[in-house]
Every structure is written in structure tokens, then in C-alpha cells.
Amino acid sequence: MKRRPRTPPPFSVTYVAISTDGSPDQMLTIRNNTEVSVVPTLRFVAYDVYGRELPHVVTQGVNGSHRGGPLLPAAGVLTDVLRFDGQGSHLVRGVRVELAAAEEVDHPALEKDVTSVMIDLEQKATADPGEFWGIGLVNPNPFGITMRISLLEFEEPQRDQPRQVSDVVTLQEDVDMASASNHVIWLPEDVRGQFHEVIHHLRMPTYA
Known part of the structure; x- marks a missing residue:
């Protein structure tokens, strides 16, 4: 019996704390696996190397993805560099990303990266x-x-x-x-x- 191919989630997230390719550290990449462009609003929960939440750390995206505004094109990606402030910010090694909202917008998919x-x-x-x-x-x-x-x-x-x-x-x-x-x-x-x-x-x- 053949297994059905897995359907990818609408959005997938990758976070890299320490870059190895020359990109900035603390880089967040969100991929849109749908055919609809959106303006997402993200919510972040920072955690340490042991996976423990850091409740006093405030996480923000330099591009403002925590406020909404940046465009995530259909079948495209949105990147953001995260900033961590507050008690325990130097302990952050990972972040859980939640999609708080996603406003559908009329914007074509990019054929090539800007x-x-x-x-x-x-x-x-x-x-x-x-x-x-x-x-x-x-x-x-x-x-x-x-x-x-x-x-x-x-x-x-x-x-x-x-x-x-x-x-x-x-x-x-x-x-x-x-x-x-x-x-x-x-x-x-x-x-x-x-x-x-x-x-x-x-x-x-x-x-x-």
C-alpha cells in the first residue's frame, strides 16, 4: 500500500541562532506554501538551550513581523532578524513562533527573489x-x-x-x-x- 505524500503546512518556519553562512545571527525565515499572499502577524516565545521558556524576554523582529506589515508572497519567503531584550535575553537559544493572524492580500507571487x-x-x-x-x-x-x-x-x-x-x-x-x-x-x-x-x-x- 502506497503512502500518500504529506501535504506541507500552509507556513513553515526556520530559526537559526548562530549563522554559518555569513547571514545575520538570530535569523527567522517563514515560507509560504500556499498560492495566496499574506501579511502575517507573528507571536514569539523564547527559550533556552534546555527548552525552558524565558518569560521575561521580549522578542521583536527587526522587520516588524511581530506587528504585522511585512508581506509574505505566495510560494515565497519572509525573513526577519530577531531581537531579544529583558532579563535572560543572553540565554536565548531558540524561539517558538505562533501565527497570530494572516491577512490575505492581492499581490503576485515573485518569479525571482528581490x-x-x-x-x-x-x-x-x-x-x-x-x-x-x-x-x-x-x-x-x-x-x-x-x-x-x-x-x-x-x-x-x-x-x-x-x-x-x-x-x-x-x-x-x-x-x-x-x-x-x-x-x-x-x-x-x-x-x-x-x-x-x-x-x-x-x-x-x-x-x-
Whole structure:
């Protein structure tokens, strides 16, 4: 007797406390296994290495996934970097994610990933904060999208500890990108070299 293939859950979640591929630590990835785009609102419960809940820890997503707003496209992914504050925040090694709400929205599935990268003066990708002079954005899709961009500063690395986000600056205005387009945002001189990472998430489009 053949087993029926398992139907994947509507949403699947992956959390990585300490990155091994150059991505930020404490990265949350939510995959949408449906054909409907949604704006999810997430709830988090942090726990330690033994699986014990840490009730005094406040967990927030840099992209605001705990408040709702970031777009999770149909058959796509939404990433967020988590911040832990309060008593016991340095003990966090895992997080349980609950879907508090999911508003269905009219947005096409992405054909290719939208990207944001740190760039230097020659508009080449860089991982060196000292050479981080601008943000390179690419929308390879045949329709316009709206992005919200944030710059992250991390605490100094400590042995066997995830790097916590110490400061976040979100650009005041969302970025509307035309179909099959790229764009460069140059940083003001007074913040160059201060930040370690750039991240983005999609919003419901304001591009017409």
C-alpha cells in the first residue's frame, strides 16, 4: 500500500541562532506554501538551550513581523532578524513562533527573489562595514514592488554567543521599484562605516 505524500503546512518556519553562512545571527525565515499572499502577524516565545521558556524576554523582529506589515508572497519567503531584550535575553537559544493572524492580500507571487546588498564606492557588493557606502537594490520581476530597507548594527561578537542587534535605522521612506529594475541608495557620510548589514522586506505596493 502506497503512502500518500504529506501535504506541507500552509507556513513553515526556520530559526537559526548562530549563522554559518555569513547571514545575520538570530535569523527567522517563514515560507509560504500556499498560492495566496499574506501579511502575517507573528507571536514569539523564547527559550533556552534546555527548552525552558524565558518569560521575561521580549522578542521583536527587526522587520516588524511581530506587528504585522511585512508581506509574505505566495510560494515565497519572509525573513526577519530577531531581537531579544529583558532579563535572560543572553540565554536565548531558540524561539517558538505562533501565527497570530494572516491577512490575505492581492499581490503576485515573485518569479525571482528581490535583493538588497551593501555596496562600496564602485557599486560592488561588500561585507566590510568600512566600505559600506551604499545599498544596491534589484527587482528582477515583471511587475513593480515596494521595499522597506533597514540598516543593522551588531554588538561585538562573544564566544559561543549569537550577535545581538544593537541598533536599527529604517529608511524614512519605502522604496518603489519598477519592473526589472535596479537602484542605488547612497548613505549619508555621517553613517558610513557604522552599520554591519542591510536587510529588506516587501510591503504592499504603492508603486503604480
